[in-house]
Amino acid sequence: MKKKVILYRAIADDLLQILKEQFEVKYHLFASEMTPEFYKDLESAEGLIGNKLSIDRTLLKKAPNLKIVTNISAGYDNLDLNALAERGIMATNTPDVLTDTVADTMFGLILSTARRIPELHNYVRSGQWNEKNIGEELFGVDVHHKTLGIIGMGRIGTAVAEIAHYGFKMDILYNNRSNNAFADEKLHAKNVSLNHLLGESDFV
Numbered sequence: 001m002k003k004k005v006i007l008y009r010a011i012a013d014d015l016l017q018i019l020k021e022q023f024e025v026k027y028h029l030f031a032s033e034m035t036p037e038f039y040k041d042l043e044s045a046e047g048l049i050g051n052k053l054s055i056d057r058t059l060l061k062k063a064p065n066l067k068i069v070t071n072i073s074a075g076y077d078n079l080d081l082n083a084l085a086e087r088g089i090m091a092t093n094t095p096d097v098l099t100d101t102v103a104d105t106m107f108g109l110i111l112s113t114a115r116r117i118p119e120l121h122n123y124v125r126s127g128q129w130n131e132k133n134i135g136e137e138l139f140g141v142d143v144h145h146k147t148l149g150i151i152g153m154g155r156i157g158t159a160v161a162e163i164a165h166y167g168f169k170m171d172i173l174y175n176n177r178s179n180n181a182f183a184d185e186k187l188h189a190k191n192v193s194l195n196h197l198l199g200e201s202d203f204v
Contacts, residue, residue, distance in 0.1 A: 003027055046067045060087060110148075176191055
């Protein structure tokens, strides 16, 4: 007999198929609503897969067979780690699942604002562009060789710093409670006070 897991977040079809091959999957997309059907499946479930559902002592009392809780999320604020540890229930998360995605987005915003991409896109689309009216006031600013300030140098901050350093030859300042050895050594970043960072950075 396959072990039962509750899936309460949509996942890719190929991953769902792999899960179904190995487990009896009970699908509760809106588990946060705590339906009677969810609680009934929870009584015999050995695994919970999803995110945002509060896994606390109250819920765990209704899950006597639970062995593992898998958070499809970088965070784990919804997990009562002490309660899980007392029961010997393993808890996992996915800390790097969106690091590169968020870093790409952050740098896209830097480029869009510096080069005024959305503004100039609308300018051209609205018919205002012609060779005579494109002057320096519409040029935007360069990103290469400028100084980037990063407040908090965790995984995402470090990923943004890598793009800035290797892709745009930027100087990196950051403000963090402790030094980031990788950023210091490989990216030549400097951990400085917040006031210094705000005063010296071209982009924050």
